Amino acid sequence: MTITTAELAKAAGQAFEFLKQQPDIQEAEVFVSSNASLLTRINYTSHIPSNGVEEPKSAESYGIGIQAVFKTPQSATIGFGSEPSDLTLEGAKRALAKARQGAVRDPEFHSLPKPTGEPRTLAGYHDPKLLHVRDEELVEVGWKAVTGALRTFMASSRLADLAGSEAAIKRLGLIVGGDVTILQERVAIASTHMPGVQTDESTLIMGFLTAMVEAKDAKGSGWSTGTRLDHFTDEAGVDAATNAIHAIGGERVRSGDYTVIFGRQPVADLLNNLVLPACTASAFYSSSTPFLGKLGKPVASPILTVYDHGAMPGYMGSKGVTCEGLPTGRTDLIKNGVLAGCLTNWYEAERLLHDPKLTEKLGVEAAAARSALRPRNGFRFGVGGGRQFDCQPGASASNVVVEGAESVSPDELISRVRNGLYVGRIWYTYPINGLRAGDFTCTVVGDSFIIRDGKLVAPIKANTIRINDNVTRVLTHIAGITKEVKGTLVWAADEVVYAPEIAVTGVHMDEIAGFMEGLH
Amino acid sequence: MPSKITTDLIDGIKEMVQTLATAHARSLAHLRYADLRIEVAEGKAATAENGASKFSGEDYGFSFGVRVLAGERMVAPGYFGRSLGAADLAELEKILKDGLKAAYRRAMANGELKATVREKFGSLGDSLMDTRLHPIAVRQEVVPAEYQIDPRNVGLAEMVSYTTDVSKQVAAVHAQLKYNFISTMTQLSRELFASSEGALIDQAFALTQGMCYVVAVADATSQELYDALGHQRGWEILEHGVNEPLIQFPTFIEFARGLAREAVDLANAPALPGTDGEVVVVTDPHYNTLVSHEIIGHPVELDRVLKMETAYAGRSWLLRNLDEHQVGRQVASPLVTAYSDPSLPGYGHYKYDHEGTPAKRVMHIEKGIFKGFMNSRQTAAIFGGDPNGHWKATDSSLVPLIRMSNTVFDRGDRDPREIIGEVEHGYYLVGHRIPSIAESRENFRISARKVYEIRSGQLGQLYRDGGIMADTRDYLMKVDAVGSDFRLYPIPNCGKGQPMQTKKLGNGGPTMRSRARLTGPVVGRLD
Structure with missing residues (x-):
């Protein structure tokens, strides 16, 4: 499901023009978005059967949200409604009907947002590769983080010494958990007091890993963040495992x-x-x-x-x-x-x-x-x-x-x-x-x-x-x-x-x- | 195909979904198992602040999720989830098929890489196993919702008026109430589950909730309290309250006004002095609702126990590894029995979980001895034991996790007045507030809404900002009285998973007595 920002902008503009023609609408805001969260959840345990990559998954949604201020004989009312999976005028009409049905009189409402005089300074900052991640790539980034941790554990002479041999280190209860998440966000917004339709597109990739040498009550964390797919490495897994090894021999401290x-x-x-x-x-x-x-x-x-x-x-x-x-x-x-x-x-x-x-x-x-x-x-x-x-x-x-x-x-x-x-x-x-x-x-x-x-x-x-x-x-x-x-x-x-x-x-x-x- | 989204939609797509989950899924070459979950909800909500209406809305929810286990060299899982709208109805079958294919591709890639890593990493690869599900009875059943006032027939304008009136009445309780937020919601949802094994389960649920948040201010002290009244029933529970053997609530207006009065009383009460040592503490059913949630429910979720939540919600002190655990050992006083039971009413009630397992009571602690865990088919296949039906998601597009149903301390036989009356000097904690629990649930600090000093068996001074802190096993072992006044309460916002899923579930218990350190504010140390 790929919806471009141009399509979102077109939908927002079309809906906004329709709202402007409605005689009972005083102010209106159209927010159109398409989001995907792709996530590989990691669970490796050396002492318990596990999948390594436990959940390669995604959740996706797109749709239109409308906030409208309605003129009434008493005073204005404000309502919000949305419609999923439909960027056509029909979708906008459904969202508007919900906003109209639910509109309430809020004495603390003053207006929809107005320009603050500050300029926009950030545009074109996303990585296009992160907007087109294949299912196989989603799985691969998860395994990249897992293997970073496993390589670190295998190379540790300290673990081998503790376990008695390299082959026995699995008995130390090694754990690697966490996730690699890719977020894809595209939005378009049109609003009564704003200049035209604005769009925004953002992506990011982040890995957050926890590793343990559980038999020694030793835990370490590692994480990596970025906005580009080609910058994502096994850093989070390596750091988590390294820090877990450093945590071996932990002591209590007094109150x-x-x-x-x-x-x-x-x-x-x-x-x-x-x-x-x-x-x-x-x-x-x-x-x-x-x-x-x-x-x-x-x-x-x-x-x-x-x-x-x-x-x-x-x-x-x-x-x-x-x-x-x-x-x-x-x-x-x-x-x-x-x-x-x-x-x-x-x-x-x-x-x-x-x-x-x-x-x-x-x-x-x-x-x-x-x-x-x-x-x-x-x-x-x-x-x-x-x-x-x-x-x-x-x-x-x-x-x-x-x-x-x-x-x-x-x-x-x-x-x-x-x-x-x-x-x-x-x-x-x-x-x-x-x-x-x-x-x-x-x-x-x-x-x-x-x-x-x-x-x-x-x-x-x-x-x-x-x-x-x-x-x-x-x-x-x-x-x-x-x-x-x-x-x-x-x-x-x-x-x-x-x-x-x-x-x-x-x-x-x-x-x-x-x-x-x-x-x- | 209808153009409007209502819960009746399920009737029209049931056969198609079953065919996809069985004949179509089985046609995929290396597929071992698949299930599809589809959820449709029709709901309404209203909010008000300080006596003024803020929002109301009537809408539907529609989503689906797919799980596939597949692989050529090794079997692994893959998932896909999406929200849906009315515009998707015309192509629903294709959308579901595409979701199934995406989940299959992910499972296949996952299985292939699992096999590669298993080969490459020597002994560390040994624990990477094929994904297996414990067998269950495959069922086909329709489970209706239970309500008096159909959520679909409640007028939105009526809800707005009611909610705003509750907010006005709360604001009128006292001049020291500086803020209140009131929300109400009522909905009917229907969940369809179909698996490649032939399961076809259609469950409907009604759910109604009123939530109240208040802030009372007296000089430099603010008391922020919130609580929820809720049940898997219709709108009647807000207007008339609930009067069932295990669940009792006044009308929502009285509930909210009571919370407001409490906030004012507390804002004018002294802060509880903490103690360095243990004191006698009596805890009421509402407080024990959160205790049962945090130190019984969470540590007996088998996904957490098997380390699958190590990076997020944590592990459990009840299991080190498959050979070293507390099953069969004493972990509490012989007076303590605790279990999870989806057949009890309230937020934790359901007949089947989200992988079609018939849900049943699972005993966690029986007369002080630890007995077992809430599980899923996958975790049951690893740890052993029959699946007990606790794999649940907040929404069909999300992957289920092991979640509590109704996790509770069982009732005892003591009169709660006697439990207090026997205390020469101690403290009575009423109502839960905010928890903070150690990573493996081995220690907890939970604040109470109200704390009363007990002197010679009588309730005395009321304190604010108090609570207790204790090591879990020590606290449970020191329980020396359990009341007969068992109550179930709703927990509206339990967070678990990645991404975080916020779930409604049930907890409860009776009055209990134990020993713990009192905690109060840090004011004495501020300079």
């Missing part, structure tokens, strides 16, 4: 407060589950953010800067325009420790700017708030990726970049910490008492080490410590940030975090799961 260097995955996880939701306009509207009333005020260490940038060339989450037809771009969220802006779509920005409680919620007047509420993040991301025609825009991050004012190398940061922990992968990070409270908890599941006398001296045994802390405390106790950032993925997240490593003082850890030591 207490530690200086912790959070690796890239934990930085991405903390942002995804705590910081980004706290920086979203709707969290301010509903009074559920720990940053309530703090726009323009310090919320983090002055060395921390966090921004979202959807128009960064070559970055994995980049898009040319939002799913509202507005240009993507850079939105500063935290700048030198000060809360600087929010992730928002058009609707959320407008209703917050018109909210009588704006000053209480954001901490500034409307004039100052407007620059912090630029609608650069109105996306219609479906679960598992894709820009879905059948949902209205939400506010989602794209590429989130984390930077330090005094960036150091990883070795310098470890040396500066001197005694503490390096935490490379965390899991199940939730705001355990609600987002406003900021309390969070998670467990340390791999890629982690003890720092002693300025060096990584031993791995931390996976699944033996739980972090119990508060995100506002963590943000204000940053002791250092490394210079190099890498595109980092978190399970089920929309955005890609270009994350460095960040040192934080006084992080509270609780030792857990002592009973596991004598279990088997």
